[in-house]
Amino acid sequence: MTAGAFWRQVVWVMARDLRVELRGGDALRLVSPFAALALILAPLAIGTDTALLRRIGPGMLWLVVVLFGMTITLRSGAHGSGPVRDLLTLSGLDPAADFLGRSLAGAILLFGAALVLAPLMIVLYAPEGAPGWGWLALLAIAGVMALGLLGSLVSTLVSGLRTRTALGPLLALPPAVPVLLATSRGTDSALSQRGSLSWLLLLVAMNLALVIVGVLLAGPMDETTR
Amino acid sequence: MTGGAATIRPKPRAITVAGSAALCLMVVGLYMSVTAPKEETQGEAARLLFVHVPSVITAYIALGTGLVAAAWYLIRRSPTADLVSAAAIEVGVLLTAMTLLTGMIWGRFVWGVWWDWGDARMVSTAVLFFFYLGYLALRRAIVDARVRALRCAVLGIVGFVQVPIVHYSVLWFRTLHQGPSIIRPDLADSTMDAAFVAPLGAALAAFIAALAYLLLVRVRIARLEAAVARSATTSQPVGASVGPPQLGGRDGR
Numbered sequence: 001m002t003a004g005a006f007w008r009q010v011v012w013v014m015a016r017d018l019r020v021e022l023r024g025g026d027a028l029r030l031v032s033p034f035a036a037l038a039l040i041l042a043p044l045a046i047g048t049d050t051a052l053l054r055r056i057g058p059g060m061l062w063l064v065v066v067l068f069g070m071t072i073t074l075r076s077g078a079h080g081s082g083p084v085r086d087l088l089t090l091s092g093l094d095p096a097a098d099f100l101g102r103s104l105a106g107a108i109l110l111f112g113a114a115l116v117l118a119p120l121m122i123v124l125y126a127p128e129g130a131p132g133w134g135w136l137a138l139l140a141i142a143g144v145m146a147l148g149l150l151g152s153l154v155s156t157l158v159s160g161l162r163t164r165t166a167l168g169p170l171l172a173l174p175p176a177v178p179v180l181l182a183t184s185r186g187t188d189s190a191l192s193q194r195g196s197l198s199w200l201l202l203l204v205a206m207n208l209a210l211v212i213v214g215v216l217l218a219g220p221m222d223e224t225t226r
Numbered sequence: 227m228t229g230g231a232a233t234i235r236p237k238p239r240a241i242t243v244a245g246s247a248a249l250c251l252m253v254v255g256l257y258m259s260v261t262a263p264k265e266e267t268q269g270e271a272a273r274l275l276f277v278h279v280p281s282v283i284t285a286y287i288a289l290g291t292g293l294v295a296a297a298w299y300l301i302r303r304s305p306t307a308d309l310v311s312a313a314a315i316e317v318g319v320l321l322t323a324m325t326l327l328t329g330m331i332w333g334r335f336v337w338g339v340w341w342d343w344g345d346a347r348m349v350s351t352a353v354l355f356f357f358y359l360g361y362l363a364l365r366r367a368i369v370d371a372r373v374r375a376l377r378c379a380v381l382g383i384v385g386f387v388q389v390p391i392v393h394y395s396v397l398w399f400r401t402l403h404q405g406p407s408i409i410r411p412d413l414a415d416s417t418m419d420a421a422f423v424a425p426l427g428a429a430l431a432a433f434i435a436a437l438a439y440l441l442l443v444r445v446r447i448a449r450l451e452a453a454v455a456r457s458a459t460t461s462q463p464v465g466a467s468v469g470p471p472q473l474g475g476r477d478g479r
Contacts, residue, residue, distance in 0.1 A: 157380060161368065163367045167363055174353045175388070178391075220300055221376075223376060224372075224377050
């Protein structure tokens with residue numbers, strides 16, 4: 001398969017997943033309000049000390065994106081069922097292209113959710129500092145991409161299982177810890193006008209590692225879903 | 227159960243040898259740990275080192291064995307490799323739990339707290355532990371042996387990435403935990419006093435022998451479980467032994 005054909009498949013899978021989301025609307029219409037509710041409820045549980053809330057705001061945003069984002073990236077879409085998978089395999093869909101396409105779609109949906117939640121966090125928690133928008137954008141893109149790749153990898157491992165709703169987050173959250181650390185600490189640094197390069201590099205390294213592992217193991221993983 | 231019964235063999239000699247070696251080395255290690263001199267700053271709490279350090283080293287070995295066996299399964303699709311990988315990771319989880327527990331007890335005596343969020347080694351070990359608990363949960367959740375072996379092999383490979391992160395976290399982050407004193411990145415000699423190296427070595431040998439014993443036993447149990455599962459699916463159902471009514475019985479003659 002040529003590189004062009006491979007990337008066309010990646011885009012096709014990504015567009016398919018985004019179309020499913022556009023028609024169903026689970027991520028933005030259900031999960032985002034749920035995550036927003038968590039941002040509202042958290043200060044009620046930990047106290048309404050304004051200074052404390054200012055400090056924890058960026059961390060809370062990314063915690064909510066990581067936790068609720070798992071619901072988005074681990075969703076079992078149309079690609080999950082056996083006959084559909086068989087059909088896609090017979091059509092010549094490369095498992096690696098499928099993995100990358102699903103990861104990209106998950107990352108775009110997560111980015112959308114983060115865009116909805118960020119203004120709410122700013123209003124509710126009023127974090128201090130002047131944002132370095134460039135750093136924030138790069139951190140957000142690298143962060144949601146890592147979560148998308150991780151979600152795509154784990155969703156294949158738990159597809160078809162009765163316990164997938166509990167098992168998926170249990171498997172995906174421990175490796176997501178570096179993402180949570182890098183995005184929340186990086187956001188703190190960007191808000192205080194310090195560079196976030198080291199955190200961004202950590203996210204880039206994690207993305208690279210996940211792409212390599214995912215592409216190399218896409219074949220065996222695809223085999224288990226048929 | 228005939229198919230399963232045929233595969234049940236007497237306990238292999240390797241298990242007896244590994245078990246005996248582990249027991250003897252445990253006795254020697256325990257004696258040397260108790261009679262080791264008192265440490266200058268940590269006092270008696272330093273004796274926990276003789277359990278904590280060997281448990282983490284053997285946990286790395288067990289999880290590394292799980293990684294190699296998982297990769298071997300993906301290359302050769304050998305069911306034995308899957309069983310070895312699962313057994314090694316299961317024992318690795320047990321040893322990681324022991325590492326966390328002894329580390330927390332040591333921390334309570336030396337640092338004054340059970341848990342310190344600023345300690346990168348402690349937090350990353352807990353993350354590693356929960357990840358591998360997820361591995362064990364995934365194993366239990368999948369019924370089909372081939373699918374289970376494939377998915378767990380992938381997860382076993384992905385999960386091992388965290389082991390070097392745990393080990394080198396003390397170098398990469400500012401943390402309360404002291405740097406590596408045995409497996410050092412510059413491959414230099416141990417920074418530990420010689421009086422503590424000998425008991426630590428004995429304890430490590432005991433833990434490695436115990437790891438070998440537990441691995442062999444767990445693989446054997448897994449083989450027996452697989453044999454029972456096979457016999458359960460291939461044995462004749464009860465109804466099959468009852469045929470349609472035929473003449474020729476006691477009253478029919």
